[in-house]
Amino acid sequence: MISKDLSVEFLGVHFENPFLLSSSPVDNCYEMCAKAFDEGWGGVVFKTIGPKHFKINEVSPRFDELTKEGTPFVGFKNMEQIAEHSLEENLHDLRHLKDDYPNKVVIASIMGTNEEDWETLAQLVTEAGADMIEMNLSCPQMTSHEMGSDVGTNPELVKKYCTAVKRGSNLPMMAKMTPNITDMVPAAKASMDGGADGIATINTVKSVANIDLDRKVGLPIVNGKSSISGFSGKAVKPIALRFLQQLRTAAGLEQLPISGIGGIETWQDAAEFILMGATTLQVTTSVMQYGYRIVEDMKNGLMHYMEDQHVEHLSELIGVANKNIVPAEDLDRDYKVYPKIDWDKCIGCGRCYISCFDGAHQAIKWDIKTRRPSIDTSKCVGCHLCNLVCPVGAITTGEVVMKPGTKGNPEDIQIESSRLTHPVQ
Amino acid sequence: MSTKYEKEAPSYTMTTVMEEAARCLLCHDAPCSKACPAGTDPARFIRSVRFRNLKGAAETIRENNAMGAICARVCPTEKYCELACSRTGIDCPIDIGGIQRFVTDYEEQEKMDILRKGDSNGLNIAIVGSGPAGLQTAATLLQKGYAVDIYEKNEKAGGYLRYGIPEYRLPDEIVDVEINRIVNLGAEIKYNVTIGKDVTMADHDAVVVAVGASEAKMLPMFEGNPYVETAVDFLARVKEAKGDIDNIPASAVVVGGGDVAMDVATTLKRLDVKNVTDLVYEEFDEFKASKKELDATQKAGVTIVDGYVPTDVDGNTVTFKHRHLDSEMTIKTDLIILAVGQQVNTDNLGVDTDHGEVQHAGYKTDDEKVFFTGDIAQGDKTVVWAVRKGKAVAEEIDQALLGGNK
Numbered sequence: 004m005i006s007k008d009l010s011v012e013f014l015g016v017h018f019e020n021p022f023l024l025s026s027s028p029v030d031n032c033y034e035m036c037a038k039a040f041d042e043g044w045g046g047v048v049f050k051t052i053g054p055k056h057f058k059i060n061e062v063s064p065r066f067d068e069l070t071k072e073g074t075p076f077v078g079f080k081n082m083e084q085i086a087e088h089s090l091e092e093n094l095h096d097l098r099h100l101k102d103d104y105p106n107k108v109v110i111a112s113i114m115g116t117n118e119e120d121w122e123t124l125a126q127l128v129t130e131a132g133a134d135m136i137e138m139n140l141s142c143p144q145m146t147s148h149e150m151g152s153d154v155g156t157n158p159e160l161v162k163k164y165c166t167a168v169k170r171g172s173n174l175p176m177m178a179k180m181t182p183n184i185t186d187m188v189p190a191a192k193a194s195m196d197g198g199a200d201g202i203a204t205i206n207t208v209k210s211v212a213n214i215d216l217d218r219k220v221g222l223p224i225v226n227g228k229s230s231i232s233g234f235s236g237k238a239v240k241p242i243a244l245r246f247l248q249q250l251r252t253a254a255g256l257e258q259l260p261i262s263g264i265g266g267i268e269t270w271q272d273a274a275e276f277i278l279m280g281a282t283t284l285q286v287t288t289s290v291m292q293y294g295y296r297i298v299e300d301m302k303n304g305l306m307h308y309m310e311d312q313h314v315e316h317l318s319e320l321i322g323v324a325n326k327n328i329v330p331a332e333d334l335d336r337d338y339k340v341y342p343k344i345d346w347d348k349c350i351g352c353g354r355c356y357i358s359c360f361d362g363a364h365q366a367i368k369w370d371i372k373t374r375r376p377s378i379d380t381s382k383c384v385g386c387h388l389c390n391l392v393c394p395v396g397a398i399t400t401g402e403v404v405m406k407p408g409t410k411g412n413p414e415d416i417q418i419e420s421s422r423l424t425h426p427v428q
Numbered sequence: 429m430s431t432k433y434e435k436e437a438p439s440y441t442m443t444t445v446m447e448e449a450a451r452c453l454l455c456h457d458a459p460c461s462k463a464c465p466a467g468t469d470p471a472r473f474i475r476s477v478r479f480r481n482l483k484g485a486a487e488t489i490r491e492n493n494a495m496g497a498i499c500a501r502v503c504p505t506e507k508y509c510e511l512a513c514s515r516t517g518i519d520c521p522i523d524i525g526g527i528q529r530f531v532t533d534y535e536e537q538e539k540m541d542i543l544r545k546g547d548s549n550g551l552n553i554a555i556v557g558s559g560p561a562g563l564q565t566a567a568t569l570l571q572k573g574y575a576v577d578i579y580e581k582n583e584k585a586g587g588y589l590r591y592g593i594p595e596y597r598l599p600d601e602i603v604d605v606e607i608n609r610i611v612n613l614g615a616e617i618k619y620n621v622t623i624g625k626d627v628t629m630a631d632h633d634a635v636v637v638a639v640g641a642s643e644a645k646m647l648p649m650f651e652g653n654p655y656v657e658t659a660v661d662f663l664a665r666v667k668e669a670k671g672d673i674d675n676i677p678a679s680a681v682v683v684g685g686g687d688v689a690m691d692v693a694t695t696l697k698r699l700d701v702k703n704v705t706d707l708v709y710e711e712f713d714e715f716k717a718s719k720k721e722l723d724a725t726q727k728a729g730v731t732i733v734d735g736y737v738p739t740d741v742d743g744n745t746v747t748f749k750h751r752h753l754d755s756e757m758t759i760k761t762d763l764i765i766l767a768v769g770q771q772v773n774t775d776n777l778g779v780d781t782d783h784g785e786v787q788h789a790g791y792k793t794d795d796e797k798v799f800f801t802g803d804i805a806q807g808d809k810t811v812v813w814a815v816r817k818g819k820a821v822a823e824e825i826d827q828a829l830l831g832g833n834k
Contacts, residue, residue, distance in 0.1 A: 271480050301481075
């Protein structure tokens with residue numbers, strides 16, 4: 004079995020691998036974190052610890068899922084707030100985790116209602132032996148508007164609370180950002196101005212996932228009512244990657260250390276976050292669905308990816324894709340590429356024909372007798388919707404042609420993507 | 429264009445294998461993984477597929493089983509992992525063999541090189557026979573640092589994999605790929621060698637007899653009959669010719685009801701023999717062939733008549749009687765194929781067998797340098813059991829020669 008060094012340095016702390024449980028229901032106590040460590044996670048961001056005076060009182064039930072066709076957990080909606088255990092219990096667990104797992108990274112997530120809370124909590128978790136602090140400025144389902152994402156959208160408050168945390172602790176600190184904001188850059192910069200060493204993002208996206216059609220109320224139903232709350236899982240991955248890209252390309256933030264969060268469940272997701280600038284990776288939703296064991300395939304798959312890429316350290320991959328994502332106006336619009344149909348693979352289902360007619364440019368002809376599609380290049384715009392809907396991978400990229408009035412050599416155009424081919428035919 | 433005889437059932441695509449993997453319940457303490465005679469861990473590799481880690485899936489399969497791509501195609505999974513599958517409680521089991529085939533195809537497509545030769549311990553083992561048990565024994569020993577010489581009486585390696593299982597179930601190319609992996613690990617295969625006749629084994633630190641049951645049994649009444657061919661000869665003849673054989677008969681009668689008989693009958697249909705009738709000693713409720721093979725044979729259009737034994741033959745005309753009923757049938761046919769079992773020949777090999785099997789458990793003989801494995805060892809006579817026995821005899825040799833230490 005392949006074996007490679009997955010270790011990373013993040014905010015001055017050594018991680019044996021970049022995979023962390025994010026601050027959430029999945030790392031709510033010592034036993035959970037210990038099991039996760041035993042199964043191979045590199046660290047935990049222990050479920051957010053709040054001030055003594057803030058009482059947690061959760062609803063029941065508290066989760067919902069978005070599905071599509073046969074796929075469960077396309078997205079996941081969660082009402083749960085921060086840790087419900089007492090401050091003393093949480094600090095005790097942090098201390099024991101660090102004692103029993105000295106080589107794993109224990110990050111304390113904290114959340115206060117005012118400067119004093121933040122400073123005190125920072126002090127307490129530092130004394131308990133945490134390796135790092137994450138400021139939760141982003142939980143969208145708190146029962147207090149002085150906490151969570153309402154704070155994270157206000158750069159002034161963000162800076163003030165970061166300063167308070169830095170007063171209380173000299174540990175490395177990351178500020179966890181909310182995606183419920185048009186532009187994350189001002190809030191991220193404010194946190195850095197306040198002393199944050201890096202950013203964790205994204206927290207969950209405010210959502211109403213499903214409506215019960217008989218009771219006319221969102222899900223989950225809590226005694227006849229429901230609330231907006233955070234949405235996570237695979238469905239939010241594109242939103243998370245977009246925020247990573249915008250942070251890493253903002254002036255002054257090009258080297259921003261990021262702990263990436265948002266829909267990671269496979270090694271491919273993990274590699275995408277790394278290429279977009281994340282150094283560590285935080286996971287919850289897929290753990291809630293499948294358990295801690297998923298880290299095995301994420302680690303092993305990432306090792307194979309490193310081998311394929313001839314990379315010895317993950318640091319060589321961090322942010323490599325950022326420079327290749329450019330404003331839409333900067334893209335080459337001088338050519339189009341026609342799809343190519345492999346007749347041996349085609350099973351004659353006609354899905355490409357339907358999608359091309361109804362969703363694109365009526366550029367696929369359908370032979371009723373042979374049940375075979377063909378491309379009408381006089382109409383085809385090269386959108387490749389047909390490639391995406393083909394269930395057997397029979398449609399790939401074919402001939403490149405320059406548009407009339409443009410210069411350039413079709414052979415120089417880079418269109419290859421492993422996503423447009425199937426690993427095994 | 430491959431012929432009907434050569435054509436394998438289609439494999440999964442990336443999309444469809446994910447659909448099948450998504451049906452898997454990802455059980456805790458998965459029953460499938462406890463049901464494989466060779467110790468394969470389907471729960472682990474299906475989970476890897478589900479999480480898009482195809483290389484990790486390939487490692488899980490290959491490190492456990494040097495015949496991974498072969499077992500994916502020929503294993504009667506419905507008796508083992510798929511029988512245990514929890515999904516059966518909802519509808520039907522996960523197609524574990526199919527997923528394994530996809531993963532091992534991917535392994536080959538990516539030219540993955542998973543098995544590693546162990547650091548040399550200076551010891552040299554001879555293996556007699558290059559069937560699945562001999563090959564697995566070689567793979568395990570090579571990984572432990574032994575040098576391995578394999579002695580094969582035929583001109584190609586693979587034993588029954590090569591000469592017995594029809595092309596449409598197990599392409600020759602797959603057998604080549606699997607054997608090449610073991611050759612690349614360092615196995616030396618010596619072809620066209622019969623032990624005791626051509627060479628002796630004195631130069632080796634141990635000898636493993638893995639000869640299998642390669643000789644066809646004959647029923648006395650059919651001896652010398654020009655219309656009669658044994659299943660072993662027929663399958664080898666068709667496979668070597670890739671299905672392109674002369675004088676394809678218009679009709680054929682197959683005698684026998686095991687997996688080999690099913691292969692013969694289905695092969696005949698794939699060669700476009702119009703009437704293929706298989707007469708079977710057992711009745712359906714006591715059938716020997718795997719359910720999958722039986723279903724495929726019936727689907728191919730073979731007429732299977734259960735409960736009949738041949739009582740008389742006159743040239744190309746055979747008379748059968750039912751074992752319990754007062755019923756008799758006489759069939760005139762162009763070709764009679766006997767699939768009534770195979771026997772072992774261990775002459776000059778230092779292993780005593782009775783009814784095709786060594787009459788004690790384990791893999792050792794009275795001679796401390798001579799071991800045995802495969803069909804002549806106790807246990808089932810399938811490829812997956814050959815893998816199990818191959819791994820087991822390699823462990824016994826390692827214990828005996830090095831006390832299990834490196």
